Amino acid sequence: MRCKRCRSKPVVLKLPRHHTALCADCFDHYVIDQVGRAIRHYRMFRREEPVLVAVSGGKDSLGLWDLLDRMGYRTTGVHVQQGIDGYSRDSETTTRAFAEARRLPLVVHDLAREYGGGVTAMAEASRRSACSACGTVKRYAFNTIGRELGFHVVATGHNLDDEAARLLGNLLHWQVDYLSKQSPALPSSHAKLVRKVKPLFRLTEREMAAYAVLRKIEYVIDECPMSHDANSLQYKAALNQLEQHSPGTKQFFYLEFLRRQPLAGVGAAAEEVVLNECVRCGEPTTGTLCGHCRVVEPLRQARPAETVRQHEGPPAASVAPMVVDWDS
Ligand code: SF4
Numbered sequence: 001m002r003c004k005r006c007r008s009k010p011v012v013l014k015l016p017r018h019h020t021a022l023c024a025d026c027f028d029h030y031v032i033d034q035v036g037r038a039i040r041h042y043r044m045f046r047r048e049e050p051v052l053v054a055v056s057g058g059k060d061s062l063g064l065w066d067l068l069d070r071m072g073y074r075t076t077g078v079h080v081q082q083g084i085d086g087y088s089r090d091s092e093t094t095t096r097a098f099a100e101a102r103r104l105p106l107v108v109h110d111l112a113r114e115y116g117g118g119v120t121a122m123a124e125a126s127r128r129s130a131c132s133a134c135g136t137v138k139r140y141a142f143n144t145i146g147r148e149l150g151f152h153v154v155a156t157g158h159n160l161d162d163e164a165a166r167l168l169g170n171l172l173h174w175q176v177d178y179l180s181k182q183s184p185a186l187p188s189s190h191a192k193l194v195r196k197v198k199p200l201f202r203l204t205e206r207e208m209a210a211y212a213v214l215r216k217i218e219y220v221i222d223e224c225p226m227s228h229d230a231n232s233l234q235y236k237a238a239l240n241q242l243e244q245h246s247p248g249t250k251q252f253f254y255l256e257f258l259r260r261q262p263l264a265g266v267g268a269a270a271e272e273v274v275l276n277e278c279v280r281c282g283e284p285t286t287g288t289l290c291g292h293c294r295v296v297e298p299l300r301q302a303r304p305a306e307t308v309r310q311h312e313g314p315p316a317a318s319v320a321p322m323v324v325d326w327d328s
């Protein structure tokens, strides 16, 4: 089969949701175009603005880093080492190898070194699910490290499947507060909060996997062992079933939500929230103790003092984040 765009080279990927099938070169062009459209439409960052890219070692985040670098943006990666046996070591090694091969700067934030235990220990001590603890601590680290290093924006590798699954979950449980915050670009609502953007929201998981293969990106294929209890996998499976039956459903579901957001007044609620400073770490929170401190404090208290790095006052991630710059 010949590519439907250039009509000369063989097809590498069918894109039923766009009624097309593309060769490797045209698919590459398509991916870059989709990311460029996302960045421009949401004014995610300017051409000369440095971008911190949150990288897990998976296809999406490494694909995103590769894309932004190719598109000429000034990027630095940030990787959170979660301390999950085997999986986290592989993720860190893969991320470091990617950065080194491209001579891109990388910050590695090791949770176990910082708090005396990784995500599973934190989850146990705070009686949360691993994913809840992990998500809270990672978001905190991306924000504080970004701010400490002078970035105004953090980009994550969330794709269309992630965002559609999140939307479905929020709707199923009528999480109106979360719906109001679901956007590919979250502006800063406090001097201590950096902007958060998702430049891959127009691309599917399958497309990002194809991009990683075509670009010969070595990524961690194994899912995190904690993901078995993530509801998002069930939502993704349900959406994939609908997509198979009717291509374009997933894209319509999420992109139409974004189109209708301003009409429904969604997004306004987020601006009205009053933020206080956490009594423990000083970071913005709606309550008195922030979510991050609620997750890490029980572990800190449960561990012998000598295994935990003490740092009263400043936020955890503010302790001298190390940037590995391959040019220096
Ligand atoms: S599956 Fe859960 S624990 Fe694993 S990386 Fe994702 S959020 Fe963290």
Ligand SMILES: [Zn+2]
Residues within 6 Å of the ligand: 003, 004, 005, 006, 007, 008, 009, 022, 023, 024, 025, 026, 027
């Ligand atoms: Zn082509």
Ligand SMILES: [Zn+2]
Residues within 6 Å of the ligand: 278, 279, 280, 281, 282, 283, 289, 290, 291, 292, 293, 294
């Ligand atoms: Zn706090």
